[in-house]
Amino acid sequence: MKVAIIGSGTMGSGIAQVAATAGCEVKVFDTNHEALNRSKANLENVLSKLVEKEKITNDEKLRIIGNISFASSLSELSHSDLVIEAIIENLEVKRKLFSDLENYVSPETILATNTSSLSITSIAASCQKPERVIGIHFFNPAPLMQLVEIIPAIQTSKEILHKSVETISSWKKTVAVVKDTPGFIVNRVARPFYSEALRIFDEGFADMQTIDFAMKEIGGFKMGPFELMDFIGHDVNYVVTESVFTAFYFDPKYKPSLTQKRLVEAGYLGKKSGRGFYDYTVIARNEAISSNFNKAILNQIFERVIVMLINEAADTLFLNIASAKDIDNAMTKGVNYPKGLLAWADELGINWCVEKMDELYNEYHEDRYRCSPILRRMSRENKSFF
Ligand SMILES: NC(=O)c1ccc[n+]([C@@H]2O[C@H](COP(=O)([O-])OP(=O)(O)OC[C@H]3O[C@@H](n4cnc5c(N)ncnc54)[C@H](O)[C@@H]3O)[C@@H](O)[C@H]2O)c1
DSSP: OOOEEESSHHHHHHHHHHHHHTTTTTEEOOSSSHHHHHHHHHHHHHHHHHTTTTSOOOOHHHHHHEEEEEESSGGGGGSSSSSEEEEOOOHHHHHHHHHHTTTTSSSTTTEOOOOSOOOHHHHHSSSGGGEEEEEEEEEESSSOEEEEEEEEEEEOOOOHHHHHHHHHHHHOEEEEOOSOOOTTHHHHTTTTHHHHHHHHTTSSSSSSHHHHHHHTTTOOOOOOOOHHHHHHHHHHHHHHHHHHHHHTTTTTGOOOHHHHHHHHHHHHOBBBGBSSHHHHHHHHOOOGGGGOOOOHHHHHHHHHHHHHHHHHHHHHHHSSSSSSSHHHHHHHHHHOOSSHHHHHHHHHOHHHHHHHHHHHHHHOOOGGGGOOOHHHHHHHTTOOOO
């Protein structure tokens, strides 16, 4: 299969590596020559490290590199079966690229975008043949992250969806098919991990070390919400929350936190700037000491965050955004959650989830804490997700 990648930054380079490893003939194009050179050098580096660690042989490295070539114009991509765009996150720039692309490629070529937040439908509408446009959303780093969300636009044909799922699965990725809605699965369902933790913090119920400890110790998450936000960077994490909130017509479930906004304004962007919620300039970071924690408080924190996550996953299913299996796969394989949220709901009990959500709603009387109708219905009918 001939694959073209447009944009040779973080994502484009990673996706090129994945496709070339799977045996595709890959052409990478970028308007910036330096970016292309950087991508070439990075690929060489990454593959050499894999050889050093004995993850691949030297022959395998040469085979992968041999599968990738670099193009200096769009016309060189004309023989592609699949084009994956990974340029800057700007709707007008992407729409212009997609409409230009149609002048070069064959009518059968699949045109995919790796956008994290833009409407696939709107990108497809810039094309003469919108039915061949689809979202193929990899996670960073693409060679390591197992999940790929596939998002048909409302114009996308069934055949293009089928071919895309088949192709990406053959690249040894786990595919989750998602309706074209803000945040797709992962960036939508994960919001409460950050926002509910921030809410607990803002209310002064617990400090960040305690909240992080609760989610790791009781929940089994690899990182606590504050550590993870610092790791992702507040500029990125805050903007995703804000864009999901805006795109959902200001649904209070997704309301961003002023505390996080202030960090962005201060330039305390997290680990990369030396300071976020935590201070990374001191050697011994204010680590949590388990004996200082009150077990009942830890439990309350965990239960509040987990039930909000479950409620969002349940609502995503309720609104037919994706299947239960794909929602659970997305969270375990896209963001390494220790368990799928719907399977977790079954384990904790659907009745328990409804009671917990109602408890929060009764306390706050905020729409943010409304229980998903699917949970209420399942509780009444004594059903489970799996
Ligand atoms: N970085 C992530 O964690 C991540 C994860 C998933 C999806 N995404 C999405 O992937 C896309 C790319 O993100 P990234 O982080 O790789 O960006 P990046 O800034 O690392 O790379 C973008 C590249 O696109 C090139 N470019 C810009 N305009 C172009 C054009 N018109 N034609 C050809 N090349 C052009 C730039 O020169 C640059 O090399 C975005 O849509 C982003 O939302 C990013």
